[in-house]
Amino acid sequence: xxxxxxxxxxxxxxxxxxxxxxxxxxxxxxxxxxxxxxxxxxxxxxxxxxxxxxxxxxxxxxxxxxxxxxxxxxxxxxxxxxxxxxxxxxxxxxxxxxxxxxxxxxxxxxxxxxxxxxxxxxxxxxxxxxxxxxxxxxxxxxxxxxxxxxxxxxxxxxxxxxxxxxxxxxxxxxxxxxxxxxxxxxxxxxxxxxxxxxxxxxxxxxxxxxxxxxxxxxxxxxxxxxxxxxxxxxxxxxxxxxxxxxxxxxxxxxxxxxxxxxxxxxxxxxxxxxxxxxxxxxxxxxxxxxxxxxxxxxxxxxxxxxxxxxxxxxxxxxxxxxxxxxxxxxxxxxxxxxxxxxxxxxxxxxxxxxxxxxxxxxxxxxxxxxxxxxxxxxxxxxxxxxxxxxxxxxxxxxxxxxxxxxxxxxxxxxxxxxxxxxxxxxxxxxxxxxxxxxxxxxxxxxxxxxxxx
Numbered sequence: 435x436x437x438x439x440x441x442x443x444x445x446x447x448x449x450x451x452x453x454x455x456x457x458x459x460x461x462x463x464x465x466x467x468x469x470x471x472x473x474x475x476x477x478x479x480x481x482x483x484x485x486x487x488x489x490x491x492x493x494x495x496x497x498x499x500x501x502x503x504x505x506x507x508x509x510x511x512x513x514x515x516x517x518x519x520x521x522x523x524x525x526x527x528x529x530x531x532x533x534x535x536x537x538x539x540x541x542x543x544x545x546x547x548x549x550x551x552x553x554x555x556x557x558x559x560x561x562x563x564x565x566x567x568x569x570x571x572x573x574x575x576x577x578x579x580x581x582x583x584x585x586x587x588x589x590x591x592x593x594x595x596x597x598x599x600x601x602x603x604x605x606x607x608x609x610x611x612x613x614x615x616x617x618x619x620x621x622x623x624x625x626x627x628x629x630x631x632x633x634x635x636x637x638x639x640x641x642x643x644x645x646x647x648x649x650x651x652x653x654x655x656x657x658x659x660x661x662x663x664x665x666x667x668x669x670x671x672x673x674x675x676x677x678x679x680x681x682x683x684x685x686x687x688x689x690x691x692x693x694x695x696x697x698x699x700x701x702x703x704x705x706x707x708x709x710x711x712x713x714x715x716x717x718x719x720x721x722x723x724x725x726x727x728x729x730x731x732x733x734x735x736x737x738x739x740x741x742x743x744x745x746x747x748x749x750x751x752x753x754x755x756x757x758x759x760x761x762x763x764x765x766x767x768x769x770x771x772x773x774x775x776x777x778x779x780x781x782x783x784x785x786x787x788x789x790x791x792x793x794x795x796x797x798x799x800x801x802x803x804x805x806x807x808x809x810x811x812x813x814x815x816x817x818x819x820x821x822x823x824x825x826x827x828x829x830x831x832x833x834x835x836x837x838x839x840x841x842x843x844x845x846x847x848x849x850x851x852x853x854x855x856x857x858x859x860x861x862x863x864x865x866x867x868x869x870x871x872x873x874x875x876x877x878x879x880x881x882x883x884x885x886x887x
C-alpha cells in the first residue's frame with residue numbers, strides 16, 4: 435500500500451552553544467524529521483560544505499528479538515535482501531546499479547538493529563535513495579541455497595575444528611547476559627542456517643521491515659525540500675507496521691566467571707568484561723568519559739602501561755558495548771600465551787587505581803575535551819551523522835549533538851568516581867581467553883579474577 439501523506443515534526447533547529455567555546459557554529463545546522471502516515475521516520479541533515487551523501491536505513495531487528503529457534507534469521511535476511519529485488523532481479527543487477535552511480539553499499543546486523551548504508555556522490559543522491567528503498571521494500575529472496583553456503587562459511591569462521599564456538603564476542607556476551615537473547619550469537623548456529631527457508635525470511639521481513647520499525651536518514655550536501663519529497667516517494671510503499679518491542683531487560687549474574695577455550699595459534703585473545711549502564715541510563719555519558727580516561731590515545735594508562743612501558747601486547751584496547759537498558763565495558767588484548775596473566779594484572783590494577791585513588795582533574799579535563807572534539811569531528815562524516823540520528827530515533831534517546839557536548843563538559847570528578855565504584859566490582863567481572871593456556875596460566879587467570887574486589 436502506498437502511503438505518502440506526512441506529518442512534519444521539524445525542522446529541529448540546533449542553536450549555537452553558549453557554553454562550550456567560541457567555535458560554537460559547529461553545532462548550528464538543521465535536522466529535518468518527518469513521519470509518514472504509516473509511521474516511517476525520515477530524517478535529513480543538510481551539510482552543504484561536504485561532497486558526498488550518506489543514505490542509511492535502521493531497522494529494529496537483531497538477535498535480541500529472536501528465539502533460539504529463530505536465532506540467526508535476522509542476519510540471514512540481511513544477506514538475502516542483496517540477492518535481487520523486483521526492479522533489479524539478480525544480485526549482479528543490483529550491485530551494478532549501485533556501482534554505476536558511484537555508490538558503496540554495506541549492511542550490518544547487531545543484537546539491537548540492522549543497518550544499511552550507501553554513500554554516493556551528491557549528484558546521484560536521489561538514485562541512491564531509490565536503490566536503498568528497493569532493498570527494504572521489494573526483495574525477491576533469490577538464490578537462497580547460494581547465500582546459505584556463504585552464511586555457513588561465515589559461521590564456520592567462528593568455530594573450531596570440532597564445531598565449538600571460538601568467537602570471543604559471543605563467548606563473553608553469553609556469560610554477561612545468560613539465558614537472554616542478548617547472549618545469543620548474532621549469526622546463529624549452523625543447524626538454524628541449514629533449516630531457514632524463504633517462508634522464514636518472509637515472516638521475518640513482514641514483522642520487522644515495516645514503517646513503524648524503520649528510520650531512514652540522509653546527510654550531506656542536499657536540498658532539504660527536494661530530498662524530503664524523494665524520500666517520501668521512494669519509501670511510500672513500505673509495509674505498514676508498528677515498532678517491534680525488544681524483550682525485557684536481562685537479569686545480570688551475581689558472580690564473576692572465567693572461561694578458557696582452546697584454539698591453536700601463536701597468540702591468545704583476552705577479554706575482561708564488566709557490566710556497565712545502558713545507553714539511556716543517566717550515567718551513560720560519565721561512563722563514556724571514564725573509559726576515555728583509561729583508553730583514548732597512547733598516553734592513557736591502558737596503552738602506556740601495557741604497550742609502551744612493558745611491551746606485553748601490540749593489540750590492546752577498551753570499548754563500551756551499549757544497548758538501551760544494559761551495557762558492558764570490554765578490555766581486549768591479543769598477545770603471546772605467556773603474557774595473558776600479566777596483561778590481566780595490569781588491566782585490573784588500572785581499573786582499581788581509577789576506582790580507589792583520587793582522580794586527577796587534568797586527566798578528566800583532557801578526556802572531556804577529546805570527547806567534545808570527537809563530536810565536532812564526526813560532523814564531517816555524513817555516515818556518522820546518520821548513525822547519531824538513527825540511534826536517537828531507534829532507541830528514543832532524544833539527544834542533540836550539542837546536548838551531548840554540554841553533558842560531557844558538565845561531568846565532574848565525583849561522577850567518574852561514582853560510575854567507577856559501580857562498574858569495577860568483582861561480581862561484575864567476566865574473563866575470557868581464546869588460545870593456548872597451560873594449567874599454570876589458567877590457574878593464574880582464575881585466581882586474578884576471583885581475587886578482584
